[in-house]
Amino acid sequence: MDSFIIISLIKTFVVFAVLMTTLAYLQWVERKVIAHIQVRPGPYRVGPHGLLQPLADVIKLITKEDLIPPHVSKPLYLAAPFLAITMSLLSISVIPFGPEITVAGHTTWMQLTDLNIGVLFVLAVSSMGVYGIALAGWSSNNKYSLLGGLRSSAQMISYELPLSLAIAAPLLLSNTLSLRELVQKQSGSILHWNLLAMPFPQVISFIIFLIAAFAETNRVPFDLPEAENELVAGFHVEYSSMKFASFFMAEYANMITVSCMAVLLFLGGWTAPWPAEYGSGFVPVVIFAVAGVIALYHGLNAERQRDKYTLPVFGLVFLIVAAVFLLPMVQSWLLPLFWFCAKTGTILFTFMWVRGTLPRFRYDQLMSFTWKFLFPVAMANLLITSLAVALVS
């Protein structure tokens, strides 16, 4: 019993530390990706390639004046960012990052806890996340916040419907609600992932899930509720310093959660695309080695003065990481973690790619899109999937 508590505490600490760092650096990645889409360097001066920019942002947000406007309704005003960030961080506790590992004689799963209703838990927590935004919009006592809060909560509850239907279809194929078993049933090869699994490949479900996930997390093209030029930043206009930061952290944590859910439901979680006997263990080595060589090449022929020092260092770091992946003793836990992070990272990159590319929907276009198109398509997909499963078994 003692070792269980201590192991759980250590796992919680590790997951929390990694999650907080990832949240901060996800913002760096987003700014760099959007910048390069717009043909400009992005954060560049604060540390090598802007890597200390998130630290500078955190210091700025913490030391800003924490102002509570006199006209707000205080209990709800203070509770709203707390609700938002709590609900978005809670879903990480059921996500499996890898298989069972043995550390110093104790075996444990790379997951904080495995509920046998794991999928429903994530859905329940994300539907409670609507309150953070709705109450923030209401309590700020401001026309623009109220409109932003109302629009955002209407959008979030409308898109929960196609989201739930898109989640239900791969659950029919996997026949379990527990996230750990969901990944285990997709092990084998890429043909066993729910995206391509017979009796009915879940391609439509995946697309509907991604679109509904964009709307659930209030990201472009569905970010009208928090648009700067439409609604004076919408529901968080009266918030400053750490409360504003917690809304942003909540948005990025929601992004990470829906990306992890997409990976677990459709892309096979931490399993590799082809079995390890055929050499899927060398894919991370190849990727990091190629990245290291490219970084070294660009570092030696750099155009900007700074890149002559920073890029070769990064090249060497990538080559060292590639070498680490060859060590057999870390491969048992590092390879599944690599596959999980690679797939989640690809979906997060898609979030940022879409943000840099698409314009935003008008609010009535947004609502009619879900009720008149996404919801019937999701329902039809669920019907066809259940028909296929019933015919096969």
Next chain:
Amino acid sequence: MDLILFLIFGLIALVCAINVVLQTHPISSAVSLIGVMGSLAILYLLLGAEFIAAAQVIVYAGAVMVLFVFVIMLLNAGKEVHKGRSFMVQLLGVPLLIALLGLLAFLARHMYQPETMVHFGGFQGGSAQAVGHALFTTYLLPFEVTSILILIAIIGAVVLARKELD
């Protein structure tokens, strides 16, 4: 441990429910009702009905209450205005409430034998598979009739919200 959790969350549910009635502003009442729904979900969990607990949070706390909060925000309902109550009501209110609660406790004690009292975690039909199986075999007729009821409600909502064609 289960008893302590039951007492804590039962108390929270009770306090939030009383708060729904005592608050003057509708939004505070709605937020207290969210607290009641959440505590009920924990009580379902303690009984061993995990699917129903998750469904309680998703449906009640996450959708029905959002709609309540939404409507209160849209209609901009203000604080209640307290008009004075008559002397008779003030005198008899609390004693009558205590009498009602005592009667309910007496009836509950005598209608339910101790063997049918609650065992924490003893409910066998709480998993998603058991609920699904029961819904489609034993309770199929109520399930289908409920879906027709919801269809009637949807049609009623569409008719009420439709603009008049002039």
